[in-house]
Amino acid sequence: MPASKQFPNKLHYILTYSCSMSLRFIRALWLALLVAWGGYPFDVLAADGKKLFETNCARCHYVSDKKLVGPGLAGVRQRWSSQDNLIAWILNSAEYLKTGDKYALDLYEKFNKAAMPAFPNLSKDDVLAILDYIDQAAQEAVAKAPDSVTPAEGAGSQPGKSSDSQYTTILLLVLVLVLILLLVYLTNISRSLVLIWQARSGQKDPPAKDFSIAERLENFLRAAWVWAGTPGNRRWAGLIILLVVLYLLKLVWDGLYGIGVFQGYQPQQPIKFSHAKHAGELKISCVYCHTGATQSKHATIPSPTTCMNCHMAVKEGPKYGKTEIAKIYASIGYDPNTDRYIENYQNLPYEEVVKIFTTWLEGSGDAFRAVERFIQKPIDWVQIHKLPDHAYFNHAQHYNVGQIECQTCHGPVEQMEEVYQYSTLTMGWCINCHRQTPVKWEGNGYYARLHDYLKARYKEGDKFTVSRVGGLECGKCHY
Amino acid sequence: MRKIHGIITFGAVSLALLAGSCTKSPQSPGYEYMPDMYRSVGYEAYQPNPNFADGTTAQPPVEGTMPYQSDRSRLLDFMPYPLPNTPEGYAAAAALKNPVPFSEEALKEGEALFQTFCSHCHGTKGLGDGVVGTKNPALIPPAYNSPQLKDLPEGQIFHSITYGKGMMGAHRYQLTKTQRWKLVHYVQSLQKQPAQ
Numbered sequence: 031m032p033a034s035k036q037f038p039n040k041l042h043y044i045l046t047y048s049c050s051m052s053l054r055f056i057r058a059l060w061l062a063l064l065v066a067w068g069g070y071p072f073d074v075l076a077a078d079g080k081k082l083f084e085t086n087c088a089r090c091h092y093v094s095d096k097k098l099v100g101p102g103l104a105g106v107r108q109r110w111s112s113q114d115n116l117i118a119w120i121l122n123s124a125e126y127l128k129t130g131d132k133y134a135l136d137l138y139e140k141f142n143k144a145a146m147p148a149f150p151n152l153s154k155d156d157v158l159a160i161l162d163y164i165d166q167a168a169q170e171a172v173a174k175a176p177d178s179v180t181p182a183e184g185a186g187s188q189p190g191k192s193s194d195s196q197y198t199t200i201l202l203l204v205l206v207l208v209l210i211l212l213l214v215y216l217t218n219i220s221r222s223l224v225l226i227w228q229a230r231s232g233q234k235d236p237p238a239k240d241f242s243i244a245e246r247l248e249n250f251l252r253a254a255w256v257w258a259g260t261p262g263n264r265r266w267a268g269l270i271i272l273l274v275v276l277y278l279l280k281l282v283w284d285g286l287y288g289i290g291v292f293q294g295y296q297p298q299q300p301i302k303f304s305h306a307k308h309a310g311e312l313k314i315s316c317v318y319c320h321t322g323a324t325q326s327k328h329a330t331i332p333s334p335t336t337c338m339n340c341h342m343a344v345k346e347g348p349k350y351g352k353t354e355i356a357k358i359y360a361s362i363g364y365d366p367n368t369d370r371y372i373e374n375y376q377n378l379p380y381e382e383v384v385k386i387f388t389t390w391l392e393g394s395g396d397a398f399r400a401v402e403r404f405i406q407k408p409i410d411w412v413q414i415h416k417l418p419d420h421a422y423f424n425h426a427q428h429y430n431v432g433q434i435e436c437q438t439c440h441g442p443v444e445q446m447e448e449v450y451q452y453s454t455l456t457m458g459w460c461i462n463c464h465r466q467t468p469v470k471w472e473g474n475g476y477y478a479r480l481h482d483y484l485k486a487r488y489k490e491g492d493k494f495t496v497s498r499v500g501g502l503e504c505g506k507c508h509y
Numbered sequence: 510m511r512k513i514h515g516i517i518t519f520g521a522v523s524l525a526l527l528a529g530s531c532t533k534s535p536q537s538p539g540y541e542y543m544p545d546m547y548r549s550v551g552y553e554a555y556q557p558n559p560n561f562a563d564g565t566t567a568q569p570p571v572e573g574t575m576p577y578q579s580d581r582s583r584l585l586d587f588m589p590y591p592l593p594n595t596p597e598g599y600a601a602a603a604a605l606k607n608p609v610p611f612s613e614e615a616l617k618e619g620e621a622l623f624q625t626f627c628s629h630c631h632g633t634k635g636l637g638d639g640v641v642g643t644k645n646p647a648l649i650p651p652a653y654n655s656p657q658l659k660d661l662p663e664g665q666i667f668h669s670i671t672y673g674k675g676m677m678g679a680h681r682y683q684l685t686k687t688q689r690w691k692l693v694h695y696v697q698s699l700q701k702q703p704a705q
Contacts, residue, residue, distance in 0.1 A: 290542040296535035313640045315625040321683045328554050339678030340630075343647040376563075408565050411555075416538075419549040450535065 079163030082156055086149060093167040100141060104168035107161060109133075117157045122148040147196050290418070296450035297412040300404070302354050310444035316436045323425040323436070331411050334362040342369070353397040356390060360404040366390045376406055414451050415440075421457070422507050431476045432467075432496070464501035469494045585609075586685040594672040594679075605664025609690040619695030622688055626680065635699035648676055653699040661700070666693045 083093070087103075095102040110116040111133065119126045119134055123146040127134055138145070152160075228234060241249065258267035308314050317323055322330030337358045345366050346352050352366075359366050363375025365386050372378065372386070383405050384394075391397040417423050428434045437443065441452025453459060471481045471494075484494060500506055541547050552558050558566040570576070575587040585608060592598040592605075609615055624633065632638035635653035642649035651658055670689045673679040684692070 289540045290547075292538040294535055295538045297538075298536065311640075312629060312644060314629045317625050318629070318683070331555060333682065335679070335682050339673070339680070340641065340645075340648060342678060343676045344645050408563060410557075413555065416547075418547040420546050 079159035079161075080167075082152070082160050083163050086152065087160065093164050095168075100146060101137070103164045106164060113161075116161070117154055120146075120149065120157050120160075121152060121154075122150075124148065147199070291454050291456055292414075292416065293451050293454045295414055296448055297414060299412055299448070300410055301357050302350055302448075304349075305443045305446050305449055316443070317429075323429050325426050327422075327424045327426070329425045334358050334409065338362060338364065351397070352391055353400050356387060356397070356401045357404045357409065359390075360387060360401050361407060361409050363406070378406075380405065414449060415455060417455060420508055422509065431474065433470045433474070434467075438463075460507070461497075461502060464496040467496050469496055469499055583687075586687055588686070590671060590681075590686070592668060598672075599665060599668055599674075602664040602668035603662045605662075605667060607663050607667075607690050607693055609687060609694070611694055615691045616694050616698060618688075619691040619693070622684065622692050623695050626683060627692070630677070634702065635696065636702075650675075650677065652704075653696060654702045654704050656704075659700045659704075663693050663697060666696050 091100045092102045093104060095104040107113065107116065110119075111131075115126070115131060115134075119131075123134070123138075125148070127138060149157075257263055308319075309316060319332035319336050320329040321332070321336075322328045341355055341358055342364070345355060347355055356366065358364075360383075363372040363378075364370070365372050367386065367390055372383075375383075384402075387401055387405070388394050388398055391401065429436075439453050439455075440449075443449060443452075469477060471477050480499065484499075495501070552566040554567050556566050557564055561568060575589075578584050578587060592602055623631075623635075627635075628639055630639040630641045630648055631650050631653070632642075637650045637652040637655075639650075653659065667689055668674075669677065670684065670692060671679065671681045680689070
């Protein structure tokens with residue numbers, strides 16, 4: 031059915047469509063603006079000091095006494111003459127400087143006049159929440175004093191990074207301004223369209239019809255078709271079609287490249303084991319548990335025996351209580367009530383084992399149901415990093431001879447609550463590393479003879495990457 | 510008209526699907542390229558295995574056996590340790606002598622092993638000030654140079670690493686015998702530190 035039968039003429043049709051659509055569009059735009067603008071205060075409303083600190087302060091300040099861009103904030107309350115002054119300073123430091131407070135002026139000088147941005151988004155209560163959090167965090171830091179080294183220490187000690195947040199604010203403001211202008215513009219257009227409609231049709235209101243999604247799409251496509259058919263617009267229409275086709279091609283291209291690349295894979299593990307806790311906070315070496323990394327192809331998943339080295343004593347965690355650790359006990363056969371390994375565990379009647387764990391977990395509630403499936407069973411960890419069978423990789427070779435840090439490939443595991451695949455593990459990624467990484471000869475017995483030979487053969491100071499000792503040969507990994 | 514609607518809906522749905530397939534859930538690894546080349550026909554070390562009673566591929570070695578060693582120097586690692594994990598065994602261990610001769614190299618290797626396997630509880634210098642102890646007071650070990658440990662014979666150090674002692678677990682699964690004896694060399698050097 032041609033469009034001209036439904037609508038008396040093209041303009042008529044465009045007007046009908048535009049009126050209903052542009053009103054809808056404006057409504058949606060207002061909503062989006064409200065959400066975008068309101069999304070920020072939603073966080074603030076929570077008045078959660080830690081969160082506020084992390085979003086507003088953490089880029090330039092540590093809670094400890096270490097300097098970042100700005101001073102370390104431990105004991106900041108005690109340093110200031112009064113809390114009210116401190117709050118005024120935090121809310122708008124430039125304004126506060128005008129009062130001539132000597133401490134503030136000295137601070138300003140000391141940090142190379144890198145002014146702290148004002149925080150119009152924060153209320154006095156918010157600042158109080160932040161200050162409370164700082165006190166609390168500083169106390170906790172003192173409690174674990176000798177080893178609490180902040181990882182990013184020294185990384186940002188030069189001033190000048192504080193402008194980052196200012197740029198973001200300015201960008202946001204500009205964006206909001208553009209949106210408002212657009213709104214005003216569209217409101218005007220829609221109003222004049224309604225006026226034209228009224229003048230032409232003699233009716234008061236534009237047709238209030240509820241379109242289905244398919245109808246809306248059809249209307250849009252029709253309007254687009256009419257627009258594209260107008261002689262002056264042909265070139266633009268061609269350009270838009272080209273861009274859409276290119277975009278779709280890129281989607282397909284990216285999709286194809288993603289096949290076999292499992293980067294970001296983060297499966298749920300049977301036990302909520304936190305690497306951030308064990309490797310990060312407690313500083314247990316990776317190899318302590320993944321012993322095989324020094325000796326074999328596999329880095330090896332630690333057997334529950336390794337867990338028991340500590341968890342004989344630590345029977346409850348700070349986060350999940352008894353549940354997660356009880357899974358280890360259920361698997362290995364350890365009775366946490368009596369602190370003994372259970373004799374002949376694998377052959378013990380199931381009911382007896384259930385009795386032990388319902389006693390320990392105080393009933394057969396949620397905690398027991400989570401533990402139940404581990405009774406007399408191995409822990410079924412989910413493999414994250416998987417190379418295809420046709421590619422050979424050896425951990426020991428990379429750890430002992432290559433002297434590669436685990437984090438080079440696995441990423442900052444010591445900061446991961448839940449481990450995910452950090453690298454792409456594609457062949458290009460392997461090859462690239464082999465091309466760039468120099469062989470570590472120094473104190474590396476494995477290469478002593480080869481090194482002497484190569485030194486004699488090539489000129490001194492030549493860069494020997496892994497690729498020059500066979501790191502690019504197909505047969506090294508595919509055989 | 511209905512036909513056009515159908516085509517449009519179909520187009521929209523397939524576009525949405527195409528876009529949706531690009532945002533990957535972290536719970537799913539994604540698509541594999543030729544799974545028959547990805548997955549081994551033989552059992553991998555950590556694969557479930559229906560052929561064994563406990564359903565795992567990785568099986569403990571049969572008791573009373575040891576692997577054949579062409580490298581004589583590694584024989585020590587697999588020879589059985591005769592002393593049992595009992596108070597009597599611990600007492601008898603006092604008479605054991607370190608089969609790994611002392612050398613700077615052994616000491617250095619012992620130190621590296623110590624930093625990996627012991628320092629998080631015992632502290633980098635064996636003073637009992639490791640990070641783990643600061644979080645869990647139950648896991649603070651005594652210092653090596655304390656009166657109770659500074660004269661501990663090497664055999665009993667070895668025995669303790671092997672079977673564990675007090676709150677410490679058995680480390681024989683993580684360390685070979687040679688490694689444990691090298692560790693003993695390093696621990697002995699820490700015992701000689703002057704007490705503070």
